[in-house]
Amino acid sequence: MQVTMIVNGDEVTREIEARLLLVHFLRDVLGLTGTHWGCDTSNCGTCVVWIDGRPVKSCTVLAAMAGGHEVSTVESLARGGELDPVQRGFMECHGLQCGFCTPGMMMTARALLNENPDPSPDEIREAISGQICRCTGYATIVRSVRWAAAYEAGDQAAADAVAEPEPGSIAEPVAGGAQ
Template identity: 90%
Template sequence: MQVTMTVNGEEVTREIEGRLLLVHFLRDHLALTGTHWGCDTSNCGTCVVWLDGEPVKSCTVLAAMAGGHDVTTVEGLARGGELDPVQRGFMECHGLQCGFCTPGMMMTARALLDRNPDPSAGEIREAISGQICRCTGYATIVRSIQWAAAEEAGTRTTLAADDDDDADADYGAVTAEAESVPAGGSAS
């Protein structure tokens, strides 16, 4: 069957099998390997992309179902050669270690900040609760998203969270709140 969709602002048409998952379409047919493939069961969240602006786990969406729709991947976050503030936040605040969960986390974080430009640490944890990170303990991910929110609001007071003293001064309350709120809630 033939499917046509817009991916990162570009219309694409491909011949596919009807059972092909969107994650495999993006990775294998379009070579957009930023979207990671983890579980095929909607548990890990590494495959989050946007379908018409809403985060979806692409391991549970058939590519044919995305036909006629807009799909945005982590490669589509950067604009004009500039990283999105969420991408910069993950770099500045060390929001990744192995990096496997990072693309899905970034897509969920960007969607959250588009809906709520000043989320609390608890709201961030709720938003990313459908995603698994086995490396960071989530505190640096929460900090990275708070960094991006502050950057966009123009209220960020340090350049990075490299310096533990500065990070503690600027983000200490956020980190304390993030570490006290258990992950849980709705999956993205």
């Protein structure tokens, strides 16, 4: 069957099998490998993309179902050579370790900030609750989203404060040893 959709601002039309999942269409057909594929069961959330601006787990959506819609992947976050504040927040606050869950986390975080520009830590945790990170313990991910919110609000002092872990927190480096 033929499917046409807008992906990261560009119209694409391809011949596909009707059973092809959106995650495989993005990765294997379009070569957009920023969207990761983890489980095929919607448990891990590494494959989150947006359809018409709403986050969805692309391992549970057929590519044919996205026909006629606008799909955005993690590759769409950076604009004009500038990283999105969410991407910068993940860098500033060490919101990633292995990086496998990061694209899905970033897409979910960006969607949250688009709806709620000043989320509380609990609201951030709620937003990312459908995603699994096996490395960070989530504290640095929450700090990364808080950094992005403060940065977008023009409050560099607050962003800087968020970037510094609280003394004694799990995110604070251990003196003389690895974190």
